[in-house]
Amino acid sequence: MYERQGEEVVPSPKFKQLIAERPIGMLWATYRADPWTKKTLANGLNPALAAKAGNALQRYMLEHTRLGIPIFLAEEAPHGHMAIGTTVFPTGIGMAASWSPELLKEAGEAIGKEMRLQGGHISYGPVLDLARDPRWSRVEETFGEDPVLTGVLGAAMVEGLGGGDLSQAYSTVATLKHFLAYAVPEGGQNGNQAMVGMRELHENFLPPFRKAIEAGALSVMTSYNSIDGIPCTANSYLLDQLLRNEWKFRGFTVSDLYSIEGIHENHAVASSLEDASLQAVTAGVDVDLGGDAYTHLIRAIREDRLQEAVVDTAVCRVLRMKFAMGLFEHPYTVPEVAAKEVRSREHIALARRLAQASITLLKNEGGLLPLSKSPTQRIAVIGPNADNCYNLLGDYTAPQAAGNVKTVWDGVRSKLPASQVEYVKGCAIRDTTAMEIEKAVAAARRSDVVIAVVGGSSARDFKTQYKETGAAIADKGILSDMESGEGFDRATLSLLGGQQTLLEAVKATGKPLVVVYVEGRPLDKNWAAEQADALLTAYYPGQEGGNAIADVLFGDYNPAGRLPVSVPRSVGQLPVYYNKKAPPCHDYVEMSATPLYAFGYGLSYTEFAYSELRIEKQNAHTFTVSFCVQNTGT
CATH class of the missing domain: 3.20.20.300 (Glycoside hydrolase, family 3, N-terminal domain)
Structure with a gap:
């Protein structure tokens, strides 16, 4: 025009x-x-x-x-x-x-x-x-x-x-x-x-x-x-x-x-x-x-x-x-x-605050997180979403000038000297022709903690073809990272490409493992829920996502995100959502009918106690609920 x-x-x-x-x-x-x-x-x-x-x-x-x-x-x-x-x-x-x-x-x-x-x-x-x-x-x-x-x-x-x-x-x-x-x-x-x-x-x-x-x-x-x-x-x-x-x-x-x-x-x-x-x-x-x-x-x-x-x-x-x-x-x-x-300092700061508030902690075994900023701590940052700016942004996003988007690697390096942080991509989201598993394992062995950033991508690229409506066409012959976003429906929810192989190989080193999912939909997290020491989902956190993820990982922001959508155990139990009609679901032969992580779930770096519950009826359809909340952690 x-x-x-x-x-x-x-x-x-x-x-x-x-x-x-x-x-x-x-x-x-x-x-x-x-x-x-x-x-x-x-x-x-x-x-x-x-x-x-x-x-x-x-x-x-x-x-x-x-x-x-x-x-x-x-x-x-x-x-x-x-x-x-x-x-x-x-x-x-x-x-x-x-x-x-x-x-x-x-x-x-x-x-x-x-x-x-x-x-x-x-x-x-x-x-x-x-x-x-x-x-x-x-x-x-x-x-x-x-x-x-x-x-x-x-x-x-x-x-x-x-x-x-x-x-x-x-x-x-x-x-x-x-x-x-x-x-x-x-x-x-x-x-x-x-x-x-x-x-x-x-x-x-x-x-x-x-x-x-x-x-x-x-x-x-x-x-x-x-x-x-x-x-x-x-x-x-x-x-x-x-x-x-x-x-x-x-x-x-x-x-x-x-x-x-x-x-x-x-x-x-x-x-x-x-x-x-x-x-x-x-x-x-x-x-x-x-x-x-x-x-x-x-x-x-x-x-x-x-x-x-x-x-x-x-x-x-x-x-x-x-x-x-x-x-x-x-x-x-x-x-x-x-x-x-347009794109003022105030708006960039707001993007960071929103990203911080969204990040959801799902597991923190042994209190591994928050990570230390010790001058001797070495961190390995690996995974296809660890340093890919477009994979943080989601669908309906314009091209970005260099430096506009902060990746997880950028965020971690803002917390520690560059000499203490090592990055290896390891694999792509879908493409398995250029794997760096051995290189990632070597980096993990040299580190004290591994941050593995995996998941999916809605990043449009010039390899993908599009319908007149703008929806992407899933082409088996072209393996961009894109596995989500308009037109990219999935039959499974598992990690694609070599991501699962990468996670298992890094886990085998015995180093503490933090897994961060950057995703457009709740992907299969069964393995990570069992094997990772800490597990977070950051969804698609936007241009300040890498900084926000690092803020949470290093304790500069207490994770406050709570799941707005349930995380299923399997596609075989779909749909899984919290307010289903009665009667309640019964378990399957192979697994529980409950979600792996339910709507509203999310952990914090502290503990809370709830007391003095009061429920006051206003009318036939309205109640006022109040209670006291106390931070009982350290």
């Missing part, structure tokens, strides 16, 4: 053509940079250039269209604005492990400010899907398995993004994803049907969305899946009766990318793309993210197959937001301010 000309940015011929041929009012992912968009640090937009691009597009809209209506720029922003030079926070599942609405509100404020400074208006996020199947590729984007935690955290982030008051300078139109029951597809296959009953929808899957809407969310995105045979992008009960009539939602709805096409092409319940577009718009989908499906609406109106009032209503819902945001009066932003205040 833009062309760079040195330090200036102008509208592209393609943009001008779109404006002339089919008057558009909104763009998506204009500032996005990743291998799918083929935008890099070299040809993409830094914050100042992004602001110039937004200004150039707005100016063209105001000066070269019949009505001079400003354009909306919608951007991906689940854990930071997905653009070059912005702050990268932990992914959703990591933020949820903090259990801190205060921190998530701060993150929302930072994300909203960085977006608006660059000329963006609509933030895609937070993701409120309930994650009950870790095989599904997008667990990392969610706030976990619990509707209460998800609702509270989602509402806090929406409040940070502006709380629905678009008159504020840095407010965005927060877009909730994905409506509805998207995270529980059959077989863990992204976009498959969800086998969920109406009662379950109302008890668990709908409350987080309602709470976030009450907090001010002004947009809702439909999901790719179907429920009871009805594609969610054509479900009038959800989009019209429930959202509009019962909840009194006054924002606008938007399809996920090409989900309107999916009504015809994937779900096969529409005879054509035109039929699919009519189903979607009459069901209550106001905006077509793909942009092609709704080109059929004008002809349908002229042929009396669609009432013009349906389109007028959708237009009204979007146009109202542009007025509320003040775009007609103040359509431009200041590039110099964007250059100065």
Whole structure:
């Protein structure tokens, strides 16, 4: 949509053509940079250039269209604005492990400010899907398995993004994803049907969305899946009766990318793309993210197959937001301010605080942690995620300039002299053609303690191919590290590549072993739970993840993260989540039916005692619970 000309940015011929041929009012992912968009640090937009691009597009809209209506720029922003030079926070599942609405509100404020400074208006996020199947590729984007935690955290982030008051300078139109029951597809296959009953929808899957809407969310995105045979992008009960009539939602709805096409092409319940577009718009989908499906609406109106009032209503819902945001009066932003205040020191510090709060200690046998900073202590830092900056960031993340991301190796070296820390990669996440097991073992033998950083990756790269929707295509012939992130569903949860071999070889040296999982989904931790001396999960901790992990390992931060999603023992027991309906599960022949680590679990470096429990009934549905907590440790 833009062309760079040195330090200036102008509208592209393609943009001008779109404006002339089919008057558009909104763009998506204009500032996005990743291998799918083929935008890099070299040809993409830094914050100042992004602001110039937004200004150039707005100016063209105001000066070269019949009505001079400003354009909306919608951007991906689940854990930071997905653009070059912005702050990268932990992914959703990591933020949820903090259990801190205060921190998530701060993150929302930072994300909203960085977006608006660059000329963006609509933030895609937070993701409120309930994650009950870790095989599904997008667990990392969610706030976990619990509707209460998800609702509270989602509402806090929406409040940070502006709380629905678009008159504020840095407010965005927060877009909730994905409506509805998207995270529980059959077989863990992204976009498959969800086998969920109406009662379950109302008890668990709908409350987080309602709470976030009450907090001010002004947009809702439909999901790719179907429920009871009805594609969610054509479900009038959800989009019209429930959202509009019962909840009194006054924002606008938007399809996920090409989900309107999916009504015809994937779900096969529409005879054509035109039929699919009519189903979607009459069901209550106001905006077509793909942009092609709704080109059929004008002809349908002229042929009396669609009432013009349906389109007028959708237009009204979007146009109202542009007025509320003040775009007609103040359509431009200041590039110099964007250059100065995007990815500020304050936002980087917040990214570190959020990462610290998310890290979850699962085992600490014999009090191995926190590690000593003794001038004689030697540490071996090994593993495929020990010094790979992109593997810390998760999906929906832009390319990073050198030095932006702090790895675990960076973090450990900030605590000890470089001469006391040795790094060996050992193996890749998936590729087994370049193994360094013997080298890693040798480093372990020279050390006093081994920190093994393993797990997974959602890092997109230029080897991976992508669908038009942006979802990755799992290609058995190309072994990037990517085993999670949109489109990378798993059939197992075990460590891939040579990681298990690496862990066993290092364990055999007899040196104390700390295992850190950097992961987008709860992977199999059975071996580590038995064999490691200490075990942590850091999820995808973002750009300050390495520093935060080191802060926890060396005791500069007491681990306070608690699991927002259960860790299963086996894929054979899925789904495993804490609030299942009665009757309770019974054990299998081979193993317990309980999770390896349950929702809410997490250790600390100290011990706590709880006393004086008081439960006071307020009314039929509300109780106040209070108690005293004492730190009884050292």
